[in-house]
Amino acid sequence: MTTLEFSGVSKRYRVRGAGDMLALDDVSFELSSGRTIALVGQSGSGKSTIAKILTQLERPTSGRILLDGRPIPRRGGGLRRYRQQVRMVFQDPFASLNPYHTIRHHVERPLRLDRIVPAGQVDAETRRLLERVRLDVDRVIDRRPHELSGGQRQRVAIARALASRPSLLVADEPVSMLDVSIRLGVLNLLADLQRESNLGVLYITHDLATARHFSDEIMVLHHGEVVERGVADEVILRPQHPYTRALRDASPDPDAHFAASVTTGSRS
Amino acid sequence: MTTEPGHAPPLLTVSDFSVVYDVEPPVAAVRDVSFELRRGEILGLAGESGCGKTTLAYGIQRLLRPPAVITSGSAVLHDEDGVDVDIARLDPEALRRFRWDRVSMVFQGAMNAHNPVMTIGRQLADVFTTHRPRMSRSERTRECAELLDLVGVGRERLRSYPHELSGGMRQRVMIAMALALKPQLMIMDEPTTALDVLVQREILQQISELRKRFGFSVIFITHDLPLLLEISDRIAVMREGRIVELDDAETIYRGARHEYTRTLLSSFPSLTGERGGFVRAHEGQASAQARPRPALAGGAR
Numbered sequence: 001m002t003t004l005e006f007s008g009v010s011k012r013y014r015v016r017g018a019g020d021m022l023a024l025d026d027v028s029f030e031l032s033s034g035r036t037i038a039l040v041g042q043s044g045s046g047k048s049t050i051a052k053i054l055t056q057l058e059r060p061t062s063g064r065i066l067l068d069g070r071p072i073p074r075r076g077g078g079l080r081r082y083r084q085q086v087r088m089v090f091q092d093p094f095a096s097l098n099p100y101h102t103i104r105h106h107v108e109r110p111l112r113l114d115r116i117v118p119a120g121q122v123d124a125e126t127r128r129l130l131e132r133v134r135l136d137v138d139r140v141i142d143r144r145p146h147e148l149s150g151g152q153r154q155r156v157a158i159a160r161a162l163a164s165r166p167s168l169l170v171a172d173e174p175v176s177m178l179d180v181s182i183r184l185g186v187l188n189l190l191a192d193l194q195r196e197s198n199l200g201v202l203y204i205t206h207d208l209a210t211a212r213h214f215s216d217e218i219m220v221l222h223h224g225e226v227v228e229r230g231v232a233d234e235v236i237l238r239p240q241h242p243y244t245r246a247l248r249d250a251s252p253d254p255d256a257h258f259a260a261s262v263t264t265g266s267r268s
Numbered sequence: 269m270t271t272e273p274g275h276a277p278p279l280l281t282v283s284d285f286s287v288v289y290d291v292e293p294p295v296a297a298v299r300d301v302s303f304e305l306r307r308g309e310i311l312g313l314a315g316e317s318g319c320g321k322t323t324l325a326y327g328i329q330r331l332l333r334p335p336a337v338i339t340s341g342s343a344v345l346h347d348e349d350g351v352d353v354d355i356a357r358l359d360p361e362a363l364r365r366f367r368w369d370r371v372s373m374v375f376q377g378a379m380n381a382h383n384p385v386m387t388i389g390r391q392l393a394d395v396f397t398t399h400r401p402r403m404s405r406s407e408r409t410r411e412c413a414e415l416l417d418l419v420g421v422g423r424e425r426l427r428s429y430p431h432e433l434s435g436g437m438r439q440r441v442m443i444a445m446a447l448a449l450k451p452q453l454m455i456m457d458e459p460t461t462a463l464d465v466l467v468q469r470e471i472l473q474q475i476s477e478l479r480k481r482f483g484f485s486v487i488f489i490t491h492d493l494p495l496l497l498e499i500s501d502r503i504a505v506m507r508e509g510r511i512v513e514l515d516d517a518e519t520i521y522r523g524a525r526h527e528y529t530r531t532l533l534s535s536f537p538s539l540t541g542e543r544g545g546f547v548r549a550h551e552g553q554a555s556a557q558a559r560p561r562p563a564l565a566g567g568a569r
Contacts, residue, residue: 212539
């Protein structure tokens with residue numbers, strides 16, 4: 001059981017000529033293994049700043065981040081061990097894989113760098129990871145990213161993130177760049193992996209519908225502040241904060257749209 | 269939003285339209301597409317990347333360049349003055365006059381296509397200098413100001429540069445530009461895809477109001493089927509270059525006949541209703557129904 005605690009975290013960016021920009025304002029939450037939290041909000045609301053701070057690409061201006069009660073080391077082996085624990089899947093699978101390297105290289109690298117398994121087992125572990133993300137190992141392992149579809153690439157990125165056996169995963173819009181009919185496949189995969197490995201997942205998205213179905217809890221971020229949080233269904237079906245309500249009402253909802261005209265119909 | 273253009277007279281008739289990208293091997297991007305667009309109607313064109321929806325939209329207006337070749341079919345605009353215009357037969361000068369005047373387009377990613385060193389006002393005025401050369405400068409300025417008011421940007425932005433506007437505002441300017449000559453058909457290619465839901469909703473309402481006011485027809489292209497279901501009168505679903513299903517939005521929603529349409533529909537979990545093909549994280553066993561997910565839409569993905 002791993003718990004990451006964000007406590008009173010604020011982040012201020014200096015903007016030249018425009019004073020300061022408060023990207024995060026006193027944000028607190030806990031992410032524990034086995035739980036999925038969705039972080040929703042418009043662009044500019046601070047979602048990605050949270051992801052960057054979680055993965056220590058940015059440091060907060062104030063506030064604390066604790067992993068199992070301990071602060072995150074600023075450098076060296078401690079920071080490295082933290083990053084093994086908290087991994088990230090990025091939005092763009094076309095940009096997050098190196099075009100010069102094979103799929104094998106991408107997945108092996110964290111295994112070797114972090115000495116996750118002995119050198120003799122790297123190949124077997126690489127294959128196991130690719131199997132876990134339901135890729136046809138023999139067909140993809142020696143290919144380069146451009147030979148794969150967007151969905152396959154995102155699966156490689158997920159396999160790479162899982163290589164260091166993390167307990168927490170930050171998924172920043174992991175399917176928004178993928179084609180519609182494969183999005184759910186990738187989300188379903190993430191949900192399966194989350195269950196199998198008891199991962200804690202922070203699902204960052206602007207899509208309220210998948211946030212509702214994919215997560216236990218939803219946090220709504222607005223101008224760097226958490227304005228509402230709660231059980232996923234509650235937040236979407238009975239939003240309390242006006243901003244959450246506005247977001248929900250603006251999202252396409254054909255079920256509600258057509259329910260208004262005749263008796264309720266449900267689609268397959 | 270569900271105004272009934274009912275059985276309004278047709279504005280555009282597309283018949284057996286085919287486009288091939290003449291590369292090695294040739295790619296049949298649009299295959300024998302036929303449909304009729306009614307006056308005042310919003311027709312949603314849905315499909316995934318590579319299905320041919322943008323190629324079709326470009327093809328209708330003859331905006332395609334080699335290696336794309338229109339191999340068969342025609343697109344005929346039934347002009348409001350009673351003349352049928354076969355777009356394929358227009359000579360270059362007639363085509364130049366025709367475009368933007370009868371059919372305008374909001375291109376994909378258009379909000380990032382403004383000229384960064386020209387004010388919004390000058391870019392709008394360009395449309396009039398090109399297509400209404402006899403218009404005086406003061407008339408042009410007045411028209412541009414009115415257009416900006418009309419799309420909710422406001423005339424005080426005439427002298428703004430694109431970088432001074434938000435993405436939503438820039439997209440509204442593009443809509444103003446497409447509206448400038450009061451065309452009979454506006455083709456919109458993913459006009460709200462890069463925008464936030466709140467901004468998206470405002471812009472959709474704007475489009476719907478403008479359509480009511482001016483009576484133009486819209487071909488609205490997007491992969492976002494839930495959105496199309498809400499705003500369209502009819503929806504055409506494309507796959508591998510063909511229209512596999514074309515029907516009223518409500519019929520598509522309640523009783524889509526083609527299996528691909530149903531797959532697309534279930535790819536979007538519902539905001540307030542059922543979850544489609546989605547498996548919630550805690551329901552251990554229920555995953556069987558959604559697990560086998562055949563790779564859809566062939567070719568280069």
